[in-house]
Amino acid sequence: MGTFLFSEIIFGPVSSRRLGVSLGINLLPTDYKFCTFNCVYCECGWTLKSHKKIQLPSQEEVKQQLEIVLKDYALKGKEINSITFAGNGEPTIHPQFAEIIDDTIQLRNQWMPQAKISVLSNASQLNKEKVTSALTRIDQNILKLDAGTEKTFKLINKAQENLTFDKITAYLKSFNGDVIIQTLFLKGEVDGEKFDNTNSEEIEAWLQLLKEIKPVKVMVYSIERDTPSDNLEIIKPDALKKIANKVEKLGFLTEVY
Ligand code: SF4
Numbered sequence: 709m710g711t712f713l714f715s716e717i718i719f720g721p722v723s724s725r726r727l728g729v730s731l732g733i734n735l736l737p738t739d740y741k742f743c744t745f746n747c748v749y750c751e752c753g754w755t756l757k758s759h760k761k762i763q764l765p766s767q768e769e770v771k772q773q774l775e776i777v778l779k780d781y782a783l784k785g786k787e788i789n790s791i792t793f794a795g796n797g798e799p800t801i802h803p804q805f806a807e808i809i810d811d812t813i814q815l816r817n818q819w820m821p822q823a824k825i826s827v828l829s830n831a832s833q834l835n836k837e838k839v840t841s842a843l844t845r846i847d848q849n850i851l852k853l854d855a856g857t858e859k860t861f862k863l864i865n866k867a868q869e870n871l872t873f874d875k876i877t878a879y880l881k882s883f884n885g886d887v888i889i890q891t892l893f894l895k896g897e898v899d900g901e902k903f904d905n906t907n908s909e910e911i912e913a914w915l916q917l918l919k920e921i922k923p924v925k926v927m928v929y930s931i932e933r934d935t936p937s938d939n940l941e942i943i944k945p946d947a948l949k950k951i952a953n954k955v956e957k958l959g960f961l962t963e964v965y
Pocket residue numbers: 743744745746747749750751752755796797798829830
């Protein structure tokens with residue numbers, strides 16, 4: 709299927725179901741995906757093993773380009789709801805991620821004070837205190853949890869070997885609730901093995917993890933764009949709503965997209 713890459717550091721704004729008018733920031737290379745996960749549904753395609761020298765934008769480049777766009781929008785009276793770190797892979801991999809967050813907060817306050825700063829992350833870099841601390845300074849710390857069990861986590865997210873499910877879930881719990889959880893529900897087959905993160909065993913385990921993470925919000929959704937794997941099945945809105953009802957019964961704000 710036709711996955712795609714973002715060709716700019718600053719992209720959009722796009723109309724996002726979850727974030728409204730969203731101006732994207734891509735801290736990753738513009739010609740290939742760079743991530744610690746290899747999710748079967750990733751809209752950027754498979755994570756390829758590359759021997760190329762990784763080219764990431766500098767802190768200064770990101771700051772300059774962001775200021776140009778924010779200033780232009782502000783002077784034209786156009787609104788942006790979210791300045792969103794996403795792009796071609798995992799944004800927190802960037803070695804100056806924390807400093808770039810601080811630049812973004814300063815530029816947002818100056819030019820677009822009503823905009824929220826959002827980070828979409830797979831939580832894999834939360835062994836770095838600088839990254840964790842930066843995520844506590846933004847408005848929407850949106851972290852991925854696509855499974856209730858290690859087996860399904862491995863099949864769906866295909867994370868680097870050192871990133872175990874226990875490690876990732878411990879990182880999510882470490883925010884003491886100052887986190888939004890995003891979960892993509894799907895069924896399919898990968899490497900000859902079937903998975904379904906909507907079956908009762910998975911949902912029960914996932915709900916138990918939510919009780920321990922205590923998120924401010926849970927975002928529930930399914931595949932919406934092209935995926936690198938063809939063997940995937942979208943979960944219908946009615947089934948997503950049933951899952952969301954279970955989360956709401958635990959007392960967590962839940963949004964279905
Ligand atoms: S964590 Fe995000 S960028 Fe990385 S493979 Fe998964 S969906 Fe793609």
